[in-house]
């Protein structure tokens with residue numbers, strides 16, 4: 001997306017002070033989040049527990065804002081963006097899809113409507129957002145499509161069948177994940193991916209130093225994530241066509257090792 005600053009390190013004091021001076025109205029909200037971050041970090045034994053608590057707190061306030069959309073119009077538009085991209089890349093009704101970090105089905109309801117009944121499987125670490133996902137199914141009259149929604153403790157995916165999913169999708173999940181969580185997913189996703197299947201995930205991209213803001217937002221270099229996927233026997237490529245869309249994150253596509261072109265090739 002044009003206008004993205006890809007070299008700034010948001011964790012530095014210099015950046016934070018500059019940002020506060022430029023946007024004084026955002027300081028109270030950031031202070032509230034920093035206070036919550038400290039408290040939840042103190043109470044949570046690991047990142048997943050921490051982020052589950054963040055989602056609980058955010059979902060209680062507003063489920064659509066909890067997945068990152070400030071208005072219902074933005075919620076609809078962000079879901080459409082994800083759906084249109086995958087449909088344009090060949091998502092067919094007969095495909096079986098796993099959505100990791102499905103949230104309250106911002107895009108999921110569109111996938112569910114498109115896929116044959118029983119072909120959508122959503123997982124999330126947050127029971128609270130999965131309850132909101134059930135509300136979305138009711139609101140959109142999607143009960144006959146029989147989607148599955150399952151809470152997970154981790155991303156080992158060991159309760160799912162091998163070679164089952166043609167499309168695996170994780171939007172705005174790794175942007176909230178430290179590297180060991182991403183690695184756990186990449187270490188196990190190949191087992192559930194069908195031959196010829198693909199796994200798309202978005203991430204906050206930096207071309208400078210990798211960094212994080214609180215425990216909520218993580219910024220990675222593309223080559224770090226490509227190398228991580230390849231270390232687990234997968235092929236990975238940066239999706240240049242996604243960059244043209246109005247979204248602040250970047251996208252990587254992962255396939256079984258022998259199936260994709262060279263890493264870094266445009267998709």
Ligand SMILES: C[S@@+](CC[C@H](N)C(=O)[O-])C[C@H]1O[C@@H](n2cnc3c(N)ncnc32)[C@H](O)[C@@H]1O
Nearest residue numbers: 055067101102103106124125126129171172173
């Ligand atoms: C920003 S929301 C995006 C939700 C959905 N993908 C969308 O685009 O609307 C991130 C979601 O990922 C979930 N999540 C975060 N870390 C996760 C993990 N390690 N495993 C599964 N879900 C995770 C959160 O609970 C939350 O529902």
